[in-house]
Amino acid sequence: MFRISLTAARINAELEQADAALKMEIPAETLSNYERGITAIPGLILRRAAKLYGISEEVIKLPIVNDGHYDDFFCISIPFKGI
Numbered sequence: 001m002f003r004i005s006l007t008a009a010r011i012n013a014e015l016e017q018a019d020a021a022l023k024m025e026i027p028a029e030t031l032s033n034y035e036r037g038i039t040a041i042p043g044l045i046l047r048r049a050a051k052l053y054g055i056s057e058e059v060i061k062l063p064i065v066n067d068g069h070y071d072d073f074f075c076i077s078i079p080f081k082g083i
Helices: 006-012 017-024 028-036 043-053
Strands: none
Touching (some): 017 028
8 A cells, every 4th residue: 555654745735834734723843743753643633634635544654653642532441351
């Protein structure tokens, strides 16, 4: 499957970082952190980016980020029942 980075998707959509961030309703610095892999992008923002860039979110290649935080908005707690 063809995949594209978040930065390349934005550039292909002919958007400057500040303009894209404004349209996604996030600070430009936050978008920069997502693009550089400093902070993991939440699913909600990924969906906004994909829609804004006119592509499917499945084709966006995201960097692996271990920032110690979870996307709480989309995490579901599943009780452990043991083995």
